[in-house]
Amino acid sequence: MTDHLAEAAPAGISSNAAAARSARYRAHSAVTDPGAHAELLRGVGAGFDALHRTVELLVDHYRATPGGVGAEQFDDIDRRWVASQLDALVERQPGPLDAPRAPEARLGGCCRDHSVLAVAILREHGVPARTRLGFAGYFAPGYHHDHVVGERWDDPTGRWVRFDPELDPAEYPFAVDDLPRGDAAGFRTAAEAWQAYRAGLTDLADHGVGPDTPYAGPAFVHGYLIADLAHRQRCEVLLWDGWGAMAAPGDELSAAQLELADLLAELTVAADAGDEGAEARLDELWSSDPRVRPERYVETWSPTGRIGRTDLECRTTEWRTEG
Template sequence: MDVSRYATHSPCSDPRHHAPLLAAVAPDPASLHAAVTNAVVHYRAGATAATPDQLDDVDRRWTASILDAVVERSPGPLDAPRSSERQVGGCCRDHSLLAVAVLREHGVPARTRLGFADYLGTDGFHHDHVVVERHDGARWVRSDPELGPDDVAFDPFDLPTGEGSPFETAAEVWTAYRAGRRDLADHGAGPDLPWLTGPGFVQRYVLADLAHRQRHELLLWDVWGAAALPGAAPDERAVALTDRVADLTLQADAGDRTAEAALTVLWATDDRLRPGRYVTTWSPTGRLGWTDLVARRTGWAAVPRDAALVG
C-alpha cells in the first residue's frame, strides 16, 4: 500500500513559516506528547478555566494559525513548559493535528482518526476523540498524543484496536449500533450535553473520519454534505451512505487495499462526502459560522450556546 501521500502536508497541517518549530520536535511518541501538551491546552479539560483568547483559539483550524498563537504568547520550542494561560486553547483534534504535522514535517506518513474513547474521565461514557496514526513501514500504529505511559493502563503510544478497544473508530461504533450491539446514548461530547450524543452525532463523525483520512482535517464542529446537523437524526439516504462508508472503512483498516481504493473513489465521486469550499461551523464558543476554506475566513452569527458542537 502506498502511504506516501500521508507523509506530506495537507492544507490544515501545513505549518508554513513555522516549519522549523515542527522540525525541532523528534518524531517519537514521547516527544510528540511533550510538544503538543505544552503548546495546546484543552479548552474544557485544562487545570484552569480557559481565558477568552483561549476560547477563541478553538476555531483556529490551520496548524500555521495555531503556531502563530504559540509563538506570540510564549516563543520557544514547542515542548518548552508554558504557564496555562500562555498555552493555545484547543481540543483533541488540535493535539493530534499538531502531532501529525510534526510527523509529516519529518516525512513520516501520519493521519488523524476520529472516534470515541472510554478513558476520558466519565465512567461508562464514550467521549468523542481524535487520535494519531503513523505508519511504521509495516502497519498503521495508533497513539493518543494527549497521554503519557503513566496516564492509563494500556500503552497510549500503541493503542489497542478493534471494536471494544479503549478507543474505537467512528465506523466501529456506527457499525455496532446498526447491528444492534450498541446504544449510542452514551456516545458523544459528554453526558452533560445530551443534544451532542446519539446516532446523529456518531453519523457525522463517520463522515468526518473519512474527510480526515482524505487529508481534510476539519474542525470537529464543521458540518457539510450528508452530515447530520446538531441534535438532528440523519435521513434514510444519509444512513445508507454512512453504512457504506463505515463498511469500507472497517475493511480498509483491516488492510483491504480494494476497500481503501473504493473509499477514495467514493470520496471523489459523491458530493455529499466532500466539504467543498464552504462548511458550516457550529463553534463551541456559541457562534455559528460559514467558513470559506479557500480564503481561510469565517463569517460569524450568534446562536444559542447550547447549539454549539463541543469537542
C-alpha cells in the first residue's frame, strides 16, 4: 500500500507524525495478534463489505441474538485474545472465516469482538486500524447504547475513517463505513459524551448498556473514557475490565476523578481533531499514569457472573467467583 501522507496530512499533523501514527496502528497489538491463524485473516477481504459479512458470520452477540446463545458460546465472551477466538472458531469449523457457519460453530461475544476482529483483519492486511469506545444513538430512539466501533487510517485523505462492522449498509440512512461525526443520534466517543455531560447537555442517564440495566450514568461513562484511551493505545480490554481510577457504576465521582476525566476528554477530542500535541500528551499519560494504564493486571467482572483478576502478560484469569 502506497502512503500519500506527505501531501494529504490534515492541518496540524505533520507528514512525519502522520506516518508514525500510521505505522503504529498497522502492527498487531498483543490482543489482535492472530498467532498461528494469520493466513485465515489474510483470506478475508479488507473492504467494509467483507469485514461486515465476516464478523457477522463469526460472532453472535450474547445479549442481542434472538433466543440467546449456547452455553459454550456464552463462555466465549471472556476470550479477549484474537488468537484464542480463532482457536475456538477453527476447532468448531475448520476452513475460511467467511464461510457460512451454524450457530454452534460461532463465537459468543459483543460489539467489542466484532470490532476487534475487524481491526485484526485490517492490520493483517497492513491497514492501520484501531477500536474506539463510546455510545451509539442509532439502535434505539432516545437511548445511547454502549458500543465499540472501528477506525481505519485512510492515506489519500489523511484521516481516520470510523466504521461500524456490525451494521448492514442497506438498513441505515447514513454511511456505516464512514460514520458521521458530531451527530448526537450517531456514535459519540466516550470523550464526546463526557463533554456533553459537563456542558449540561445530558445527565448521561441515557448512556449505558440499556434502559433495563443499572449500568449507565456519569460513573459508567467515566470508565469508558479511560477504557477508550486503552483501546486507542492498542490495549483492547474487555468492556467489563476495571483498573486504576475507574469508578464502579453508580458511584459518586470524586473531585480527582472528575478532573482526570475532564483532562482525558479534552485531550481525546483534540487528538481526534488532529492535534499532535494532545496526541503526545495522551501517550505520556498512558506511559506514566497508573490511574489510566492497567499495567499487568485488571479486575474482570464478567457478564457470566464470574469475577476474577486477569494477568495481561500471562493471558490468564484467576476467577474468584464462578457464575
